[in-house]
Amino acid sequence: MTQNLADASRPAAVPAARTAATAGASRGGWWRDAVIYQVYPRSFADGNGDGMGDLPGIRSRLPYLRDLGVDAVWLSPFYASPQADAGYDVADYRAVDPMFGTLLDADGLIRDAHALGLRIIVDLVPNHSSDRHEWFQRALREGPGSPLRERYHFRPGKGEDGELPPNDWESIFGGPAWTRTTDPDGTPGDWYLHLFAPEQPDFNWDNPAVADEFRSILRFWLDMGVDGFRIDVAHGLVKAPGLPDLGGHDQLKLLGNDVMPFFDQDGVHAIYRSWRQILDEYPGDRIGVAEAWTPTVQRTANYVRPDELHQAFNFQYLGTGWDADALREVIDASLDSMRPVQAPTTWVLSNHDVTRHATRFANPPGLGTQIRTPGDRALGLRRARAASLLMLALPGSAYLYQGEELGLPDVTDLPDEVRQDPSFFRQAGQDGYRDGCRVPIPWSGTAAPYGFGPREGGPSWLPQPAEWAGLSVEVQTGDPTSTLELYRSALAVRRAQPALGAGTDVEWLPAPAGVLAFRREAAEGSFVCTVNTTGRPVRIPAPGRLLLASTETAGTAGDVEIPADSTAWWAV
Structure with missing residues (x-):
């Protein structure tokens, strides 16, 4: 039995009935079970050949995202910016930076996405502006x-x-x-x-003009047709009165572990209640998604109370290692925290700020989310494929980062002279190696930029490794063992299985040490997910009919052998 669907081939495209107006409506809001794909505009597709990804390039690749099977596309910032921090230093929130295109390009992208049944979420950066604002x-x-x-x-x-x-x-x-x-x-x-670079001065949200301006910015892009906003540093807008000293603490070690005088202050929630009123004025379930680094998932839940935002990133899950007990603990805590506020749990493994999970899982545990050694790449990819199927089987909404569907690792050997991460040039802060997860993705061909730009041998703002020729979309398409086809199949099964997607519960099943097994129920039938996080095969009773597996799975006489570091999906 192999990784592919046992009883159906992958659909060539999203069904025509699944439009931007109707997707997910039957389950109480499209965002409750959406699979959302993050596009980092610099590195997705270069339409004009200057080596920098842009909106026309993204627009040309929208059919690929539709066929992949995602529901929505989140675009990292493309606003007018001096690019001191890759666009997170915004000089004009109502303009497109010329390096990415024009407002007409943005309008065309939104319209094309909607025609293909995809929704568009744009980044919003309300904690700080550019110093050129x-x-x-x-x-x-x-x-x-x-x-x-x-x-x-x-x-x-x-x-x-x-x-x-x-x-x-x-x-x-x-x-x-x-x-x-x-x-x-x-x-x-x-x-x-400036909590970030000197080129990013923090707004004072106690000033009414700031709140007025951002309400206007929200309406500008909602009128353009966007379906929601990912809110950068959503936990940082309000600072403690008097801006008190921390008193000698190592604040960088405390970040995400404690409430700080500049992060996760209770006053931020009044801002998001006012934003929710604006979002609710528009048809089609427009949403707000919080990037909120908080000490606990319980505090994260405060951002998604019924009158605030719709989703918040689950960074506690992202930071969990490949360990059955740790994964079960964070899954339970996440579901338990979101249940009282009736919000969907979100799941994410990679983004533009952390080492790709194919590289994190290639290294020993305990190194965190910033890892600068390639590790055992075969092991990392095997675990990454298994982790992706686990994530997509959990209740709620999942976020994919561009290139993870290709199994891309971090590029850990970029020369210093090509790096552009601003924290690389400052001391004692982040390690400054985020460029490794931002290298442009490979589409086709045998030579750089591998279809990222319109001509072979053309420029690329960060160099791509030679081995990426074997990881391109072109090479992986149609190969039943490829990571791309695994993702395509997984998203098709997720859409077809009534027990997958939205929900707040899993039923844990008995399983050997190092193995996770859980059931999800629907009126039409049950679904079981089994995950072996150990380095050895484990034999268990077959839970049902195999739907999909991250690596080849075999069984005899009612038993099945779950290979090391693998996940399987079963219909019961």
Whole structure:
């Protein structure tokens, strides 16, 4: 028995009846069980051959995403930006950066996606702007006393001459979270807060003008037809009154483990309640998705209460190692936390900020989500395929990061001179190696840029490894053992099986040590998922008819052998 569907071939396309207006409606909101595919615009498809991915390139590849079987596409930022942090430093929230195209390109992309039955979610960056934003530039020009300064966090420094930062906060990218300005007369001036790069000053959300502006930005893109927003640093908008010192703690080690004076403050929830009112004014279930790094999944649940946002990323799951007990614990905690607020749990294994899971699982446990050694690539891919089937079998919504369906590893040997991650150039912050998961994906051909751009031998903003020629969409299409065909089959089965998708419960079944087994029920029949996280085959009674497996599975006389580091799906 092999990894492919036992009783049906993969559909060539999303059924015509599954349109952007109707997908998921029968289950109380399309977003409750959606599979959402993250596109990192720089690295997905280059339409004009300049080496940088763009909106026309994405638009040309939308049929691929439809045929893959996803429900929605999330686009990382494409707004006008100096690109100090790959577009997360926005200078104009209502304009497309010329490197990515025009507003007409954005409009065409949204329209084409809807025609193909895909929804479009765009990134929104409300915690900070670019230092080139008109508001910030005016605040600098006009100097102390300017009303524009109240829209950011300007503060006088400490010390005799204000030469010390206003408090002891550190930037997530390393170094102080404050930069001193120069007043219009040339003298040293106040300091401004930036939790990330100095080119990303934090907004002051206590100022009504900031809230007014973002309500207007929401409406601008909703009027353009987008189906929702992924909200960057959703936990960071509100700072504790008085901006208190941390008092000598190593804040970078505390991030995600404790409530900080600049993260996960209770005041953020009033903002999202006001945004929910706007989203609900528009037809078609427009949604908000929180990127909220919180200490616990219970605090994450606060962002998806019925009158706030619709989804929040489950980073606790992303950070869990390949271990049956740890996975079961985080799955239970996630479902238990979302059940009281009636929100779907989300599941994600990779994104543009962490090492791809094919590389994380190739390395020893306990190294976290930032790993810079390739490890055992065969082992990593085997576990990644198994982990992907586990994720897609769980109740709720799943997020895929571009290229994971190809089994791409992180590129761990990029030369320093090509790196562009801003944290790479700062000390004592993030390790600065996020470029490894952002290398443009391979589409076709035997030479770089492997179909990423329109001509062989053309440029690519980050170099692609030679071995990626064997991982391209073209090579993997039609190969029943490929990771791409596994994903296509998995998404087809997920759509066809009534017991998969939305829901809040799993029934754990007895299983040997190191093995997970759970059942999901529907009126039309049951579904069972079995996961072997050990390094050896395990024999169990066959739960039912094999639907799909991450690697070849065989059995005799009612028993089945689950290979090491593999997942299987069963119809009961």
